[in-house]
Amino acid sequence: xxxxxxxxxxxxxxxxxxxxxxxxxxxxxxxxxxGVAGAHSGDLAxxxxxTLNAAKLVADKYNAQGGVLGKKIVVVAQDDQCKPExxxxxxxxxxxxxxxxxxxxxxSGATKAAMGIxxxxxxxxxxxxxxxxxxxxxxxxxxxxxxxxxxxxQAKVAVDFIIDKLGAKKIAIIHDKGxxxxxxxxxxxxxxxxxxxxxxxxxxxxxAVDYSAVVQKVGRSKPDCVVFGGYHPEASKIVGTMRKxxxxxxxxxxxxxxDDTFIKVAGPDAEGVYAxxxxxxxxxxxxxxxxxxxxxAFGSEPGAFFDQAYTAALALLNxxxxxGGTDYDKLVTALRTEYVDTPxxxxxxxxxxxxxxxxxxxxxxQNGVYKxxx
Amino acid sequence: MDYFWELFFGGLTRGAxxxxxxxxxxxxxxxxxxxxxxxxEIYMIGxxxxxIVAGVLSMMGFSGISILVLASLVAVxxxxxxxxxxxxxxxxxxxxxPRLSPLISAIGMSIFLxxxxxxAQTSDFLPFPRLIPKFEFMKPYYSTMxxxxxxxxxxxxxxxxxxxxxxxxxxxxxxxRATAQNRKxxxxxxxxxxxxxxxxxxxxxxxxxxxxxxxxxxxGQINFYIGFIAGIKAFTAAVLGGIGSIPGAVLGSLVLxxxxxxxxxxxxxxxxxxFAFSLLVLILIFRPAGILGxxxxxxx
Numbered sequence: 051x052x053x054x055x056x057x058x059x060x061x062x063x064x065x066x067x068x069x070x071x072x073x074x075x076x077x078x079x080x081x082x083x084x085g086v087a088g089a090h091s092g093d094l095a096x097x098x099x100x101t102l103n104a105a106k107l108v109a110d111k112y113n114a115q116g117g118v119l120g121k122k123i124v125v126v127a128q129d130d131q132c133k134p135e136x137x138x139x140x141x142x143x144x145x146x147x148x149x150x151x152x153x154x155x156x157x158s159g160a161t162k163a164a165m166g167i168x169x170x171x172x173x174x175x176x177x178x179x180x181x182x183x184x185x186x187x188x189x190x191x192x193x194x195x196x197x198x199x200x201x202x203x204q205a206k207v208a209v210d211f212i213i214d215k216l217g218a219k220k221i222a223i224i225h226d227k228g229x230x231x232x233x234x235x236x237x238x239x240x241x242x243x244x245x246x247x248x249x250x251x252x253x254x255x256x257x258a259v260d261y262s263a264v265v266q267k268v269g270r271s272k273p274d275c276v277v278f279g280g281y282h283p284e285a286s287k288i289v290g291t292m293r294k295x296x297x298x299x300x301x302x303x304x305x306x307x308x309d310d311t312f313i314k315v316a317g318p319d320a321e322g323v324y325a326x327x328x329x330x331x332x333x334x335x336x337x338x339x340x341x342x343x344x345x346x347a348f349g350s351e352p353g354a355f356f357d358q359a360y361t362a363a364l365a366l367l368n369x370x371x372x373x374g375g376t377d378y379d380k381l382v383t384a385l386r387t388e389y390v391d392t393p394x395x396x397x398x399x400x401x402x403x404x405x406x407x408x409x410x411x412x413x414x415x416q417n418g419v420y421k422x423x424x
Numbered sequence: 425m426d427y428f429w430e431l432f433f434g435g436l437t438r439g440a441x442x443x444x445x446x447x448x449x450x451x452x453x454x455x456x457x458x459x460x461x462x463x464x465e466i467y468m469i470g471x472x473x474x475x476i477v478a479g480v481l482s483m484m485g486f487s488g489i490s491i492l493v494l495a496s497l498v499a500v501x502x503x504x505x506x507x508x509x510x511x512x513x514x515x516x517x518x519x520x521x522p523r524l525s526p527l528i529s530a531i532g533m534s535i536f537l538x539x540x541x542x543x544a545q546t547s548d549f550l551p552f553p554r555l556i557p558k559f560e561f562m563k564p565y566y567s568t569m570x571x572x573x574x575x576x577x578x579x580x581x582x583x584x585x586x587x588x589x590x591x592x593x594x595x596x597x598x599x600x601r602a603t604a605q606n607r608k609x610x611x612x613x614x615x616x617x618x619x620x621x622x623x624x625x626x627x628x629x630x631x632x633x634x635x636x637x638x639x640x641x642x643x644g645q646i647n648f649y650i651g652f653i654a655g656i657k658a659f660t661a662a663v664l665g666g667i668g669s670i671p672g673a674v675l676g677s678l679v680l681x682x683x684x685x686x687x688x689x690x691x692x693x694x695x696x697x698x699f700a701f702s703l704l705v706l707i708l709i710f711r712p713a714g715i716l717g718x719x720x721x722x723x724x
Contacts, residue, residue, distance in 0.1 A: 252693045253694045255693070255696050257653040259442075260438060260441075260639070260642065263684065263686075267689055291643070314551055
């Protein structure tokens with residue numbers, strides 16, 4: 051009994067193996083495998099599942115039109131729960147599954163962990179949501195691309211605006227000492243090197259009773275522009291104190307301040323304040339198309355990073371189409387040279403892998419609303 | 425030298441606000457040796473009350489200084505009732521319990537009041553109307569001192585003078601001093617100790633609410649959490665000056681305000697809280713009872 055069971059089991063394994071042998075090459079020939087990695091379960095699934103939905107929608111759309119280069123697109127998903135140790139497993143699995151291109155991962159930490167495996171396997175990988183700057187800027191991962199702007203991009207946009215549009219020379223930078231606010235302030239300081247003079251760089255204590263001392267200090271340093279990294283409660287207090295002391299120096303902040311609550315709280319003092327924020331993409335027709343498709347297919351509003359994921363799927367498939375195959379070098383060149391129309395705009399990728407055309411723009415409070423400046 | 429005066433007046437304003445709150449801490453401690461950790465929340469409730477009253481009044485067509493006066497008045501009275509109730513339900517039943525129990529009850533009340541306002545209002549920051557009108561004559565000195573700074577300093581000074589007179593020259597003040605000195609003995613000579621303790625809470629709450637209204641219209645925004653940090657700072661100021669001593673609380677607040685202001689102005693605002701608390705540690709090492717505090721021998 052026992053031996054016959056083992057024999058049966060052995061036969062099954064053999065059969066399965068043979069099937070695999072047969073199916074493997076067959077799949078590779080007339081299909082393109084789009085690997086999707088990210089958090090599909092666990093507490094961060096809400097960040098990963100919209101990506102999977104976006105990949106399915108784009109794949110279905112291409113398949114309905116006959117696929118890419120005559121090949122059907124198959125979506126293969128791997129869950130990493132945003133955990134680096136699971137991300138390496140997911141990456142290994144996708145490579146062994148012969149995924150041609152990978153959409154993902156979602157979290158910066160998991161992406162970093164998986165990138166080495168894809169690089170060694172020569173796979174192009176595109177994240178809709180990993181914003182950690184070194185992923186592209188360190189130059190370690192030439193196979194990495196992303197459709198979201200890195201954390202330091204808004205600092206760059208801010209600095210370009212301060213120097214070119216405002217013509218400021220002396221800049222005072224204050225921040226709220228937090229990861230986000232100080233991070234932004236530090237990037238601004240770095241980009242200003244050689245372009246302008248940083249006359250003050252200091253942190254304030256969030257929630258302090260008042261900021262008159264630090265505002266005095268800003269006043270004494272006589273800046274052409276004040277940059278603040280942090281959130282709106284501190285920003286409105288600082289702007290209010292500045293205006294009360296008759297300092298009409300331009301004030302620029304980040305997307306923590308590009309919030310309607312800021313205008314509500316700061317009242318008339320908010321007028322003329324600059325803030326960087328994600329580009330307004332809602333007027334883009336493709337943005338609406340993608341959202342409608344999601345509504346039709348899943349009956350709900352898409353979640354986080356859906357637009358970026360939809361963009362990434364389009365960009366990957368477009369690159370395969372334009373380069374005429376899944377050859378790694380040709381794919382990378384295509385991604386860097388060929389423009390593609392996406393929900394976030396007409397984009398291609400720079401040498402480092404960041405999407406050109408995606409990203410931030412500067413807004414100004416005009417008559418009580420944030421207006422995008424061009 | 426202008427810069428020095430700017431920082432001096434900035435520190436003075438900040439110190440005046442701390443003092444309005446610190447007086448409540450020090451008075452309550454002086455009478456029943458309890459640290460009323462919910463005191464910062466009374467300050468916050470004062471500010472919220474003023475916001476609501478100011479909103480209603482401006483809808484009714486009142487304007488400028490009349491809103492400021494009426495809103496402050498309502499805020500002060502409303503907060504007094506909170507102070508009274510707080511003592512009645514959170515501290516009075518525990519008066520003979522071990523000393524730790526009322527302290528924990530105080531922390532509990534603080535968290536309760538924060539969440540109560542959070543649920544009743546919102547967690548967002550709310551804009552607070554600029555109730556303090558602009559004085560034209562301030563123009564040339566604007567950068568040194570705005571009209572709200574001047575008003576805060578004046579109101580705090582008047583409040584402190586009135587408080588001192590109340591304690592020094594009235595019958596009520598005499599009874600308060602007697603209770604502070606020896607509660608049992610005061611009771612024996614016919615002082616209604618319970619009433620004195622309630623009065624202390626009421627006066628402390630009134631001052632805190634006044635501070636809340638002034639600071640809210642000075643910086644123009646409030647939320648449910650503002651009482652916590654202001655409370656901690658004012659408590660620090662009270663300990664710095666010598667907790668239990670009224671002039672000590674005022675002096676401690678001013679010293680703290682100036683330390684923060686000059687520390688920020690001449691060194692760096694990164695270390696604002698470091699300056700404040702280093703000063704506290706230093707003072708406590710060399711004068712454990714605080715600047716004006718008297719080290720009392722333990723009563724037996």
